[in-house]
Amino acid sequence: MENIELLVEALKKEGLRFTEQRKFIWDEITSSNDHREAEDIFLSLRKKNINVSRATVYRTIDVLVKNNLVRKLDIGDAPSKYENKIDSHHHDHMICLETGDIIEFYNEELENLQDEIAKKHGYKVIRHVHQLFVKPIK
Amino acid sequence: MENIELLVEALKKEGLRFTEQRKFIWDEITSSNDHREAEDIFLSLRKKNINVSRATVYRTIDVLVKNNLVRKLDIGDAPSKYENKIDSHHHDHMICLETGDIIEFYNEELENLQDEIAKKHGYKVIRHVHQLFVKPIK
């Protein structure tokens, strides 16, 4: 997977340097499709004996989010979660209130409807947050 | 507006006492349809020389949210905002990225679509968060 180029380009675009730490964090995030907290990423690295600081994890994630390589998920009170955005089309999330499971969904009709609604009010949608908090049907 | 009864009932239901502070906070929240932070509510009371503590503002809001009298809005990183829910049907929010304005919207088709999507995955929607971050069409 030659996705390391994506990191290099993003850093270049931001006028930032390519460092070992940034590479490790990038590898950690792109090696999974989970929805993880900054702390999870930090701990996962530490378990592999890669010691980058929490500060650097947060700082690097910021750059990745800003450059559309990582998606930030704000779920109510819980700490923000982050997911790898490479090879991943846009989707929204369904959060199971019983298990905490996060299910991704995408619906074109829904996307269009949003745009229409905004337009009716004289706006265009730049981004959106759509989360369904659900329970399993018994 | 005899809505004070709603507070009294909610408190009764929760086995909580009716106090001056809770009444002041209730009055403050129900006297406006704004989307305000706990701090705004606290300061607004203070400006009227009503000195309730922040702790009590937060504790009271919790009860009101739990009893469906107040809606809690989590907008990304910003502090939570609260809005009076009395006489107000369900709606979602559009947040203008340029002005910070919050526009309410409701669309039945969209609501139904959500339910359908969840159902297709074997879930039912308990609550949802739907926010459009928008910019004005020039």
Added chain:
DNA sequence: GTTGTTGCAAATACTTTGCAACTAT
């Protein structure tokens, strides 16, 4: 009188920041 409530200050939880040591260019 008993039990719930308040205000305060301290604690908490996640995240950001200042700064001196370090590293990429």
Added chain:
DNA sequence: ATAGTTGCAAAGTATTTGCAACAAC
């Protein structure tokens, strides 16, 4: 050599909590 980056610990921000004084029942 210069300017960006790191790790650490401290600060920050929004909110929650322990506790002693107090108020509602």
